[in-house]
Structure formats: C-alpha cells, structure tokens
Amino acid sequence: MADNPGPALIVEGLKEAGVDLVATLPDINLHAVLERVASDPDLVHVPLCREEEGIGICTGGYLVGRKCAMIMQNGGLFNSVNGIVSTLLQYNLPLLLLVYYAGDVGDRSFATNGAMTQPVLSALGVQHFILRDPNEAKALIKRTLVLTQDYKRPVAVLLTKDVLGQRRPGE
Amino acid sequence: MKRIDCFKVMAELAGDALVVTGAGANTVEWYACRPGDGNFRVRTMGLVSSIALGMALGLPHRQVIAIDGDGSLLMNLCSLPTIARKNPPNLVHVLVDNEVYEASGEIDTATGAGTDLVAVARGAGIRRASWATNPDELRTVFAEALEARDATFIGLKVERARSEVPPYPMDEVENKYRFIRHVEQTEGLSILSAHMPASFLKES
Numbered sequence: 001m002a003d004n005p006g007p008a009l010i011v012e013g014l015k016e017a018g019v020d021l022v023a024t025l026p027d028i029n030l031h032a033v034l035e036r037v038a039s040d041p042d043l044v045h046v047p048l049c050r051e052e053e054g055i056g057i058c059t060g061g062y063l064v065g066r067k068c069a070m071i072m073q074n075g076g077l078f079n080s081v082n083g084i085v086s087t088l089l090q091y092n093l094p095l096l097l098l099v100y101y102a103g104d105v106g107d108r109s110f111a112t113n114g115a116m117t118q119p120v121l122s123a124l125g126v127q128h129f130i131l132r133d134p135n136e137a138k139a140l141i142k143r144t145l146v147l148t149q150d151y152k153r154p155v156a157v158l159l160t161k162d163v164l165g166q167r168r169p170g171e
Numbered sequence: 172m173k174r175i176d177c178f179k180v181m182a183e184l185a186g187d188a189l190v191v192t193g194a195g196a197n198t199v200e201w202y203a204c205r206p207g208d209g210n211f212r213v214r215t216m217g218l219v220s221s222i223a224l225g226m227a228l229g230l231p232h233r234q235v236i237a238i239d240g241d242g243s244l245l246m247n248l249c250s251l252p253t254i255a256r257k258n259p260p261n262l263v264h265v266l267v268d269n270e271v272y273e274a275s276g277e278i279d280t281a282t283g284a285g286t287d288l289v290a291v292a293r294g295a296g297i298r299r300a301s302w303a304t305n306p307d308e309l310r311t312v313f314a315e316a317l318e319a320r321d322a323t324f325i326g327l328k329v330e331r332a333r334s335e336v337p338p339y340p341m342d343e344v345e346n347k348y349r350f351i352r353h354v355e356q357t358e359g360l361s362i363l364s365a366h367m368p369a370s371f372l373k374e375s
Contacts, residue, residue: 049249056218060225065362086215
C-alpha cells in the first residue's frame with residue numbers, strides 16, 4: 001500500500017479543491033487516506049460513528065460556508081440514504097462523497113455491496129465517477145467538487161482498490 | 172412544563188445564535204418565539220444535532236443551538252459520542268423530551284419507558300449534561316451553557332401539548348437560501364456564487 005500514490009493524491013486533490021471539512025468512517029482500504037486526513041492541520045476532521053450523521057455534519061458545514069467532503073465505504077453510503085434524500089436532495093445541497101467501492105470487479109470484499117452501489121446512486125440521481133487511475137485523482141476530485149456545487153446535489157467519486165492500495169492475491 | 176415557556180426563556184438569551192430545529196412542532200413554536208433567518212429547520216429525523224455540530228465546527232466563534240426531540244435523538248444516538256469527541260464550546264444541544272413521537276401520532280418513545288437521554292449524553296462523554304426541571308432553572312443552565320468552554324447538553328421534560336402559533340412560513344429551499352444569506356451578512360462571508368459568463372473568466 002505504501003507504494004500507491006493514490007491516497008496522498010486524493011487528499012492533495014481535496015485540499016486543492018478547497019475542501020476544509022471532512023467527515024469520515026474507517027475501512028481498512030481507506031486507512032492510508034484517513035491517516036492523512038486526520039493528521040492534516042488544514043482540515044477539520046470529524047470522525048463519525050455512523051455515516052448518516054456525516055450527511056448532517058457536512059450540511060451544517062456547508063450552510064456556514066465550509067467546503068465539505070465525506071469519506072466512507074459503500075456500506076456507509078447505504079446507511080446514509082435517508083439523509084441524502086430528505087436533506088441533501090430535499091434542500092438542493094451539494095456534497096462530495098468519496099466512497100470506497102467495495103465489491104468492485106477484482107475486489108473480493110462485499111460483492112453484494114459492490115453490485116448495488118451504482119444502481120443505488122443512479123436511483124438517487126447522484127452522479128458518480130469511478131476513479132481507477134491514481135494520476136487522475138486530483139483532477140477528478142477538483143472537477144467533482146465544482147460539479148456538486150453547480151448541480152446542488154451530491155456527487156460521488158467511487159474509490160477502487162487501484163487507487164487505494166494493492167490487491168490481494170487472487171483479486 | 173410547557174415547551175413554549177422554555178423557548179421564551181431561550182429566545183431571550185439566544186442573541187444572534189444560529190438555531191437548528193427538527194421536522195415537528197419544536198420548529199414552529201421556536202420560530203414564533205424567535206423569528207428570523209438565523210433558524211434552520213431539518214427534515215431528516217435525527218440530523219438536528221449533526222447539522223448543528225457541522226455549523227459549530229464550521230464557525231467556531233458563533234453560538235449554535237440545536238433544539239432536538241426525543242424521537243429524533245433516539246434515531247441518531249451516535250451523534251452524542253461524535254459531539255463529545257469534538258466538544259465544540261459553541262454548541263448547546265437542547266433536548267425537548269415529551270416521551271412521544273408527537274408528529275407521528277403520539278406513540279410512546281423509549282424515554283417514557285425509562286431511557287434517560289441526559290445519562291446517555293453523559294455516558295457518551297458530554298461532561299456538561301443535565302436536566303432543567305423548570306423555566307427558571309433552564310434560564311440559569313442555558314445562560315451558563317452559552318458561556319461554557321465545552322459543549323453542553325440540556326434535557327427538558329415537557330407536556331404533550333401544542334401551543335397556538337403561526338405556521339412556519341417557508342419551504343426547505345427558501346429556508347436554506349435565507350439561512351445562508353443571513354450567515355453571509357452577519358459574518359461578512361461570501362458562500363453562494365453563480366457561474367460567470369465565459370468572457371469574465373480568465374481560465375476554465
């Protein structure tokens with residue numbers, strides 16, 4: 001994992017985009033990203049107990065002028081659906097969702113989560129972009145932050161193991 | 172004690188605090204006591220305290236007040252350890268506990284069966300957590316909370332009764348814009364912007 005430039009580029013992309021408040025919940029594949037977020041003095045980091053509260057925290061941050069992002073596994077996206085619908089969509093609010101795409105093709109964790117991720121996002125009308133090349137991380141994150149602000153709806157970037165770390169044997 | 176008598180006390184002391192309320196009657200009665208654009212009504216059950224926490228962390232010098240219900244807080248108890256962990260001194264979390272899901276047909280919540288949400292808050296790590304049992308006690312506890320160096324949780328047991336007040340005057344999107352403009356004006360911030368014509372842009 002230490003060899004993969006993805007985690008550092010993801011956090012650099014967030015900062016270059018102007019993100020200054022990040023709510024997170026751990027997944028082992030997000031570990032390198034979250035370590036950087038937690039230790040960065042320029043970011044207000046809010047560690048969550050359950051992901052839906054992060055939708056609220058980021059909403060509050062946005063309403064007072066912060067640029068916010070959430071980092072979580074796709075299971076956490078599913079935990080957040082009521083908040084996404086009755087807060088973000090109901091009020092036309094932007095939010096950048098960085099979602100670890102567990103169960104993606106070539107990723108042997110949570111195959112059902114993987115299968116349901118894009119259908120759920122599509123059903124919610126949440127535009128989503130899959131990040132597979134670490135070298136595209138910074139540009140994609142900056143562009144999706146602009147998009148979510150223009151669209152006034154949440155936008156998701158799906159983080160694959162290609163950008164988060166090395167695959168295990170057989171993946 | 173009546174909810175609106177508590178809100179009258181809080182409104183006297185709240186100044187220009189940003190106030191977050193829930194989907195039910197708390198919103199309408201609070202707005203009648205302190206009208207204005209510094210109020211934000213939440214429609215997702217449970218997220219009152221989370222949205223207030225985000226505001227408190229986003230504007231650390233501004234007082235933020237969450238007015239929560241027992242049914243709402245029970246749906247998002249994990250907000251309490253998260254508030255405790257960040258401990259924003261500018262956040263006061265007020266629980267208005269009438270022991271029922273008032274807007275959902277007055278069905279009992281767990282607090283009527285013995286769940287003590289002040290004890291839950293304290294157990295979650297919020298050291299300044301207490302009940303206020305009458306409006307005078309609330310006045311003291313609430314005034315102390317506004318000056319405190321830690322986040323505060325205040326529980327209020329209230330009657331199952333509504334007061335006659337005017338309807339809430341706006342929908343969610345208008346509430347959002349009015350609230351953000353209020354923050355911009357009172358904080359000297361620029362939060363909202365529109366896309367400029369290409370001829371105004373140096374680079375895209």
